[in-house]
Amino acid sequence: xxxxxxxxxxxxxxLPWAWVLAFFVLPFAxxxxxxxxxxxxxxxPYAMPAGGIDPASFARLGGELKTLGDEGADHxxxxxxxxxxxxxxxxxxxxxxxxxxxxxxxxxxxxxxRETLLMLVMLPFWTAFLLRVFAWQGLLxxxxxxxxxxxxxxxxxxxxxxxLLYNTGAVALGxxxxxxxxxxxxxxxxxxxxxxxxxxxxxxxxxxPWRAFVQVTLPLSARGIVAGSMLVFIPAVGEFVIPDLxxxxxxxxxxxxxxxxxxxxxxxxxxxxxxxxxLAVLIVPIVVLNRSGGGNRV
Amino acid sequence: MSxxxxxxxxxxxxxxxxxxxxxAVDRVSLTIARNEIFALLGPSGCGKSTLMRMIAGxxxxxxxxxxxxxxxxxxxxxxxxxxxxxxxxxxxxxxxxVQDNVGFGLRQLRPRMDGDxxxxxxxxxxxxxxxxxxxxRKPHELxxxxxQRVALARSLARHPKVLLLDEPLSALDKKIxxxxxxxxxxxxxxxxxxxxxxxxxxxxxxTMADRIxxxxxxxxxxxxxxxxxVYEHPNSRYAAEFVGETNLFEGRIEGDHLRCAGLPxxxxxxxxxxxxxxxxxxLSLRPERVLLMHEPPVGHDDESAAGEIADVAYLGDRSIxxxxxxxxxxxxxxxxxxxxxxxxxxxxxxxxLTWRAADGVVLTR
Numbered sequence: 226x227x228x229x230x231x232x233x234x235x236x237x238x239x240l241p242w243a244w245v246l247a248f249f250v251l252p253f254a255x256x257x258x259x260x261x262x263x264x265x266x267x268x269x270p271y272a273m274p275a276g277g278i279d280p281a282s283f284a285r286l287g288g289e290l291k292t293l294g295d296e297g298a299d300h301x302x303x304x305x306x307x308x309x310x311x312x313x314x315x316x317x318x319x320x321x322x323x324x325x326x327x328x329x330x331x332x333x334x335x336x337x338x339r340e341t342l343l344m345l346v347m348l349p350f351w352t353a354f355l356l357r358v359f360a361w362q363g364l365l366x367x368x369x370x371x372x373x374x375x376x377x378x379x380x381x382x383x384x385x386x387x388x389l390l391y392n393t394g395a396v397a398l399g400x401x402x403x404x405x406x407x408x409x410x411x412x413x414x415x416x417x418x419x420x421x422x423x424x425x426x427x428x429x430x431x432x433x434p435w436r437a438f439v440q441v442t443l444p445l446s447a448r449g450i451v452a453g454s455m456l457v458f459i460p461a462v463g464e465f466v467i468p469d470l471x472x473x474x475x476x477x478x479x480x481x482x483x484x485x486x487x488x489x490x491x492x493x494x495x496x497x498x499x500x501x502x503x504l505a506v507l508i509v510p511i512v513v514l515n516r517s518g519g520g521n522r523v
Numbered sequence: 524m525s526x527x528x529x530x531x532x533x534x535x536x537x538x539x540x541x542x543x544x545x546x547a548v549d550r551v552s553l554t555i556a557r558n559e560i561f562a563l564l565g566p567s568g569c570g571k572s573t574l575m576r577m578i579a580g581x582x583x584x585x586x587x588x589x590x591x592x593x594x595x596x597x598x599x600x601x602x603x604x605x606x607x608x609x610x611x612x613x614x615x616x617x618x619x620x621v622q623d624n625v626g627f628g629l630r631q632l633r634p635r636m637d638g639d640x641x642x643x644x645x646x647x648x649x650x651x652x653x654x655x656x657x658x659x660r661k662p663h664e665l666x667x668x669x670x671q672r673v674a675l676a677r678s679l680a681r682h683p684k685v686l687l688l689d690e691p692l693s694a695l696d697k698k699i700x701x702x703x704x705x706x707x708x709x710x711x712x713x714x715x716x717x718x719x720x721x722x723x724x725x726x727x728x729x730t731m732a733d734r735i736x737x738x739x740x741x742x743x744x745x746x747x748x749x750x751x752x753v754y755e756h757p758n759s760r761y762a763a764e765f766v767g768e769t770n771l772f773e774g775r776i777e778g779d780h781l782r783c784a785g786l787p788x789x790x791x792x793x794x795x796x797x798x799x800x801x802x803x804x805x806l807s808l809r810p811e812r813v814l815l816m817h818e819p820p821v822g823h824d825d826e827s828a829a830g831e832i833a834d835v836a837y838l839g840d841r842s843i844x845x846x847x848x849x850x851x852x853x854x855x856x857x858x859x860x861x862x863x864x865x866x867x868x869x870x871x872x873x874x875x876l877t878w879r880a881a882d883g884v885v886l887t888r
Contacts, residue, residue: 420614
């Protein structure tokens with residue numbers, strides 16, 4: 226039997242490019258076009274201005290930056306950005322701190338146990354994401370009917386129900402819960418490849434278990450840390466559902482801003498401009514993280 | 524240190540290692556002298572690696588003691604033992620340069636060793652293995668032989684009392700291996716260190732080691748001795764067959780002869796104390812001790828047997844000729860040096876084998 230022909234290979238190579246073209250490049254070009262158009266009371270609610278492009282939306286975002294020091298100035302997009310980045314950073318760090326020991330333990334356990342544990346990590350995916358976030362609403366509900374409040378009241382540990390839902394804490398909890406598997410899986414994939422003899426060699430050469438971890442395990446799993454952090458941080462920045470459902474109106478992130486501008490505010494050019502800026506901003510950490518991970522060939 | 528203490532440098536006392544029901548190492552006792560190169564030889568799964576890992580502190584003995592310079596190592600964790608191991612596949616840290624690999628052990632020392640001293644020691648070590656010019660490379664940029672030398676330098680950098688080598692040359696090509704064996708021995712001798720190596724390759728053990736400890740499946744130590752002792756005077760069929768090749772004849776003692784089923788004449792045994800009459804015993808006869816002739820032997824008292832050539836394995840410098848001896852169930856192997864035969868070495872050729880009774884070894888187990 227001969228290998229794939231030149232033509233067959235061309236088709237296999239073309240497929241991912243076609244995918245990227247159809248589902249990323251074209252939609253993005255569309256968004257880019259919307260971002261430089263003028264809002265209209267029409268369907269769709271925007272129109273290309275006659276003279277070419279209308280940079281008003283970008284100008285508004287730029288204006289927020291220019292008036293950075295002014296107390297009275299409007300910074301609703303900027304503050305939403307900062308809230309989103311802070312939330313995403315927090316989620317990433319906590320996922321890393323919780324996920325690393327998780328992944329380490331799975332990678333070091335017996336192959337049989339390992340499969341079971343991996344299964345358990347992926348088990349939540351069997352339930353729709355939205356349902357799981359709704360379940361958290363039920364758990365955290367701030368009245369007597371909230372599951373956790375009910376439990377604590379029943380034990381007599383608290384007299385009044387705790388305000389667990391619709392605050393930053395609830396959003397952070399929901400984010401960590403939802404994104405943890407995306408951290409654990411790439412970490413696991415790298416840790417399981419780690420040759421146990423390297424750790425033995427480190428111990429043999431006088432390293433305490435902790436120093437062996439810092440000097441050998443950690444650097445050799447750097448790529449897993451980078452991959453996991455990207456998988457968590459990038460979607461977390463634009464996350465909309467969790468801040469909306471668990472934060473109520475109290476946590477405004479950039480994802481919620483985009484949703485509001487596309488939805489109730491009917492300002493599509495503004496929403497599109499924010500989306501474009503978001504992509505541009507996220508490219509930076511992606512490139513940096515890719516670079517830093519590239520140095521560690523194993 | 525006194526000579527007596529030197530001879531008792533490392534004592535392994537009735538060490539046992541059990542994994543659940545399986546016995547990996549079975550009551551091994553061994554004394555190793557300072558600066559000796561000692562080879563633990565045996566097939567895979569004979570417990571030799573486990574024994575070495577117990578010396579390194581990576582496994583804990585189920586029973587018995589390991590005593591180094593009079594100190595019981597039981598309570599000393601791996602990272603504090605004055606032993607260092609060169610791992611089978613070297614286990615070099617892939618994210619570190621050659622010099623960082625070699626300096627790794629020095630950087631773990633507490634109180635800290637200062638940077639200049641570490642650099643000096645690393646340079647010394649790389650000088651020793653002649654890799655100074657590759658100090659800034661990563662392990663994956665080196666050849667197998669170079670990696671092996673980095674691993675050696677790394678395991679010697681802390682000046683361990685005992686250097687442990689786990690199958691030191693098994694990852695190398697056969698051709699490089701024989702050259703590296705002697706190179707490695709020279710390096711170890713210069714490093715002033717006691718060395719215990721684990722190998723399944725009898726040639727490697729015999730080339731490199733001062734003494735060999737032969738282990739058998741089940742984790743028992745079969746025989747300990749210098750290479751020539753183990754080869755010339757094996758103490759069991761296992762030792763005779765594992766170290767080198769041999770012809771084994773099974774039979775019962777009859778005076779100073781061994782009567783074997785199938786052989787018309789009993790075989791004469793070498794002098795020395797023999798087992799009691801009628802007891803089961805084996806005669807081991809190395810192929811190179813068997814002389815192959817194309818005419819019947821005349822006029823001397825050597826042992827002889829007639830047969831015909833059944834198979835020939837040509838090895839270049841010599842041939843191993845399998846001879847079907849009349850009446851015997853198994854063929855007898857004779858090693859015939861190149862140009863050492865007066866006639867053709869062809870299948871079916873009638874030949875006579877002779878040997879001196881003194882060249883045989885009587886075995887009782």
